[in-house]
Amino acid sequence: MQNKYIEAVEMLNRAQDEFEKTRHQLGVAQCLQRLGEIHSMQNKSSEAVEMLIKAKNQFEQIVDWLGAAQCLQSLGDIRRMQGNYNESAEMLNRAKEQFEQIGDQLGVAWCLRGLGETYRMLLKF
Numbered sequence: 001m002q003n004k005y006i007e008a009v010e011m012l013n014r015a016q017d018e019f020e021k022t023r024h025q026l027g028v029a030q031c032l033q034r035l036g037e038i039h040s041m042q043n044k045s046s047e048a049v050e051m052l053i054k055a056k057n058q059f060e061q062i063v064d065w066l067g068a069a070q071c072l073q074s075l076g077d078i079r080r081m082q083g084n085y086n087e088s089a090e091m092l093n094r095a096k097e098q099f100e101q102i103g104d105q106l107g108v109a110w111c112l113r114g115l116g117e118t119y120r121m122l123l124k125f
Contacts, residue, residue, distance in 0.1 A: 005038055005041070005042055008034075008038055009035060009038055012031045012034050012035050012038070013031075013035070015027065015031050016028055016031035016032065016035075019031060025058060025061065025062045026062060026064065026067075028058055029055050029058035029059045029062065029064065029067055030055075030067070032051050032052070032054045032055035032058060033051070033052065033055040033059075033067065033070065033071055033074075035051045036048045036049070036050075036051030036052035036055060036071070036074060037052075037074065039051060040052075040074065040077075040078055045078055045081070045082055048074075048078055049075060049078060052071045052074050052075050052078070053071075053075070055067070055071050056068050056071035056072060056075070059071060065098055065101065065102050066102055066104065066107075068098060069095045069098035069099050069102070069104070069107060070095075070107070072091050072092075072094050072095035072098065073091075073092065073095040073099075073107065073110060073111055073114065075091045076088045076089075076090075076091035076092035076095060076111070076114055076118070077092075077114055079091060080114065080117060080118050080121065083121075085118050085119075085121050085122045086122075088114070088118045089115060089118050089119070089122075092111045092114045092115045092118060093111075093115065095107070095111050096108055096111035096112065096115070099111060
């Protein structure tokens with residue numbers, strides 16, 4: 001939040017290493033998710049996508065559906081920013097369904113907002 005991305009990435013990488021040493025899968029997944037978000041804020045889409053996919057897979061392994069849905073939502077948002085509107089809609093719909101299943105109405109609302117933006121962009125082309 002203070003635009004100290006280099007420091008944040010360094011700390012998150014160190015934390016991830018520590019979580020991996022102690023086999024704390026949730027901690028690893030959360031670090032990967034935050035790293036993906038930071039890369040996205042820096043317009044490093046390929047790095048962001050890589051981290052978020054790893055995080056999503058990790059969340060799914062430990063049956064943390066909220067974390068997995070949040071990663072899907074972020075991936076959908078990145079795909080929209082890249083102009084990959086069909087992929088964006090697919091990911092946001094999957095995230096919305098997961099949020100619905102776990103009863104997270106705010107997550108559903110954010111996905112609907114993202115879907116609205118995605119469909120609006122699709123109509124331009």
